[in-house]
Amino acid sequence: MASKFGIAIFLSLLVSTAFANNNEVGGQTRLTGAQQCRFERLSASQPSQRIESEAGIIELWDEFEEQFQCAGVAPLRKVLQPDALLLPSYHPNPRLVYVQQGEGLLGITFPGCPETFHSESEQIESIRQGRSHQRIRGGEEQERVMRGQEIEQHQKVHRVRRGDIVALPAGAAHWVFNNGNEQLVCISMNDLNHQANQLDHKFREFFLAGGVPRSGQQGYQRGQQSWQKGQQRSMRGGQQDIRETFQNILRAFDAELLSEAYNVRPDIIERIRRDDERGLIVNAREMRGILKPDEEEQYQRQPRNGIEETYCSMKIRTNIDNIREVETYSREAGKINIVNRYKLPILRAMDMSAEKGKLYQNAMTSPHWSVNGHAIVYVTRGQAQVQIVDQNGQSVMNDIVNEGDMFVVPQYFTSTFRADRNEFEWVSFKTTGEPMKSPLVGYTSVMRALPLQVMTNAYQISPRDAQDLKINRGGESFLLSSGRRS
Known part of the structure; x- marks a missing residue:
């Protein structure tokens, strides 16, 4: 018992030290790798790219604009209609979000953390042959006969509302659902110059579902000339960066490989790999009343190991x-x-x-x-x-x-x-x-x-x-x- 307690303390200190070092190194990286801030004129800027989806829009400022390159950031604005779901994604840089209008639910997945919250939800797929499989901790699998419902485990679901500042760490997958009665408007700032991003100073977002339909890519409102200038500034290694299309990353994997990895039928893999004309923000009315935020969830009473207190249960928002x-x-x-x-x-x-x-x-x-x-x-x-x-x-x-x-x-x-x-x-x-x-x-x-x-x-x-x-x-x-x- 004493040895387990000692290990828990050691791991907790290790995580805390990693965060402290991350902050110190991040500051050094920002100073040594900062963009050139050489300009004669600053001006107010509006979004230059607009991506329309079934239930909302994503607007991006031109990250190659000199003032944003100086700061090493990429701003964007997302607008979700009521009952809209922003599909799951992750990004290689930290993101700070301001909720300008509305309210909704935010789910964020911290790697390595347990699914310690549960809620009752209707099964998405009809219970085949009257049985449902549920994987439980310890690697075992048990069969339970469920009559139309199942107990589903997941990580925290947070309630966000107007005035909230929300912190999204690099690499943490997240999704947003607008369960309010008005538009949910979020302003996001991506810090491309943070040491967590070891790719380059270019905005990237990796979506786990959905995609941008050709009809939804409205392009740059300031015209082709502005876009060409942006491409000229984005030269990397002799190649020009192309406009982002934000497609589902799973669609490029081999179907047989994914079927084996998930241990599911090939037709399920074909469904998650197919092109989705709905875009990146989709209607999800069936979610209303099912998902609940963390203050209404019941935390399962299980042994705490110290890591959850410093990382897995970390506060991500404040008003x-x-x-x-x-x-x-x-x-x-x-x-x-x-x-x-x-x-x-x-x-x-x-x-x-x-x-x-x-x-x-x-x-x-x-x-x-x-x-x-x-x-x-x-x-x-x-x-x-x-x-x-x-x-x-x-x-x-x-x-x-x-x-x-x-x-x-x-x-x-x-x-x-x-x-x-x-x-x-x-x-x-x-x-x-x-x-x-x-x-x-x-x-x-x-x-x-x-x-x-x-x-x-x-x-x-x-x-x-x-x-x-x-x-x-x-x-x-x-x-x-x-x-x-x-």
Whole structure:
């Protein structure tokens, strides 16, 4: 008994150490393998590729656009209609997801973890000869006579809703079902530059079912010229990358080989290998009322070995709209909530984070720079003026952005947002698990920390004017209320 306990502790520490090392190595890889950030102009970007399916759409931003290559990311947006199922897939890079609208169920499969949850579900196939086979732990197989129903085991099913930040680790297969009454809209950020992805800096997603029908590939909305530029930038080893078609990976395997691997009839293999004109998001009305989220499942009481507590049962989501966890709040200016590796520990391994911001009428953020990561900003509501300045003192962006726009604020570039007459909201994905900012205005700013004599000599101004620069926003920090001093 003591030896088993010792082994459990050792394995638990091993998994924890692996996550810690993953985070450290990920940071080093990001710095040494980062894309070139050389551009004269940044601009708000809209999705450039649209893939239509039976029950929803997938929209992709151009990953070869210079600002996304600089950050090493690939953004996409998925829209699921009610009763729609996003078919199972996995990807070679960590992904952070923001649920912009709706609610649904998310299933995620961690490799090597047991199917510790169970639910009653109707059999998909009629019970042949009145019998059903169920595989149980230990490698044994027993036959149970079931009258139309069976007990089915699976890993956790999570409930996701508007405002959730969801972490999807690299290589973990997942699916999504919209069991709500409105569209489920999810904004995803793929970190292509993470050390978990050892392929290249190109977006890939491996689907276990479905496929993109030819009629559903709408192509680039910005025209053929934009697509040709993207292909020219995607030259790898003398070959051009082609547009993604996202087909079922099982369809290319030999049918006889799969039949033997699964130990099922050949006709079943033919069904999972066939071309599916429904696309990647399909209608699945029969799932409503069958699947249940984890808070309604009953966890089977079985011996815990320590690994489940650190990996298999790891928390993958938190709600960024939770007012109790707001990081920065100003009654006159707005509020900001941050989800980092402390609020969501799985982000230690993914080395990503997110920020949800809201500016009130005419309020603005302090001009600031990010110390340890890029920020990819997605506008969720309203309109604002955005200005970004590079190391040469040149403005690389001074535009009005609107809902649905996305843009990158590169690391160390100084930026500020100013809302118009209405409120402005955004979600920012960060390429670091512990984001840090250095503001130029407010009581935590660089100006506030400088000696008065340094400021008077640096700017050739009077001590009184220098003091005004230091303290006129003394009661405010990162969020600045509307107001001008003449």
